[in-house]
Amino acid sequence: MKTMKWLIKREMWEHKGMLVWAPTVIAALIAVLALVAATFDKNISINGDGSPSQMMSVTLEGKVRTQVVETMAQAYMASAAPVLLVLGVLVFFYCLGALHDERRDRSLLFWKSLPVSDSMTVLSKVLLAAVVAPLITLGIGFVLSLLILLIGAVLLLTHGTNVFGELFLTPDLYLTPLRMLGLLPLYVMWALPTVGWLLMVSSMARSKVFLWAVGTPLVTALLLLWAEKAMHIGINSAWFVSNIVSRLLLSVVPGAWLLFDEAHIAMDHAPRRLPVPQTIFSESWATLGNANVWIxxxxxxxxxxxxxxxxxxxEEG
Incomplete structure (x- = not known):
């Protein structure tokens, strides 16, 4: 366990710029844009003729106030969506170079001289990509979302509506990030095909790793499409793209399981509407009933x- 801990720390030292600072900078830019938008929010209402006018103080009460507070508490983590999408890109390129770079710069010879097995080394890279990196990004996304939520609440306060009391008493304010954290095991399982594919290509390719990793499944899909259309062979190229190519290249994108599994988050058909975060959480875990996940x-x-x-x-590249 101690060996794995130090291996993960080593990976963090080598890739801190990619895995920590990149999402932090993106989150900071989003926060600055939100703060600027709130600061210069003077013409946020529109007259009947389409011309902007300054918004006066408005006090929200009753059902409207309750709906506004519930929406803010349930949807505030949506502000982290850009940061979470960047996670897929970071994990993709980290895995792509994880085993190739150490052969290219000959550091593989040094690491092999240490009493650490190849299994432990590769598994440390898997854990960093599938567990540690999502935790870091989720933490950054939570801080960003909370900051934007506070900016929104302050903006409402400046226009005459104080929602801080109700907001901090709303259970969804605290349950929403916990539900997202509860999706981490699901993310690990869904990301394994892409993580495994990229690490395997990274361990094999001597050069042009990106072309091998991306080009191989895409060229195969094009050949199957050509065989299906030109030679009239009974090959379902669309199935190959959606079930093989997509899983190999896009499984590290957070929330991609809802698209791959064609899950339906149709709240309108339910007799009692569930809060959006709870629905997404339950629908996400329901994808484990699909055999494609386990394959x-x-x-x-x-x-x-x-x-x-x-x-x-x-031994070397």
């Missing part, structure tokens, strides 16, 4: 095993 997990584990085997026999 993807098995494929990801198999590709990680290949990456370990390749690292064991490769």
């Amino acid at each position: 993807g997990v098995a494929a990801g584990v198999a590709m990680i095993a290949v990456a370990i085997w390749m690292r064991r026999r490769r």
Whole structure:
């Protein structure tokens, strides 16, 4: 356990700029834009003729006030969406170079001289990509969302409505980030095919890792499409793209399981509407009933095993 801890720390030292500072800078830019928009928010209402006019003080009461507070408490983590989307890009490129870069700069020879197994080394990279990086990004996203929520509440206060009391007493304010944290195991399982594929390619390719990782499934899909259209072979190229290519390249995008599983978050059909975060949470975990999830997990584990085997026999790039 101590060895794994130090291996993960080593990966963090080497990739702090990518995994920590990149999402932090993006979150800071979003926060600055939100603060500027709130500061210069003078013409936020529109007259009947379409001309802007300054908004006067308005006090929200009753049902409208309750709906505004509930919406703010349930949806404030949506502000972190850009940061979470960046997570998919960061994890993708981290895995892409994780095993190739150490062969390219010959640092592999040094790390192999240490009493650390190839299995532990590769697994530390898997844990960093699938667990540590999402936790870091989620923490940054939570701080950003909370800051924007406070900016929105202050903006309402300047226009005559104080929602701080009701907002901090709303359970969803605290449950929403916990639900997102509860999706981490699901993210790990869904991300395994992409993480495994990229690590396997990273352990094999001597150069042009991106072209091998992205080009191989895309060219295969194009060949299957050509065979289907030109040679009239009974091949379903659309199925290959949606179930193989997409899983190999896009599974590290947070929330992608809702698209892959074609889950329906149709709250309007329910007799009692559930809060949006609770619905997304339940629908997300319901995707585990799809066999594609477990096939993807098995494929990801198999590709990680290949990456370990390749690292064991490769000395340099």
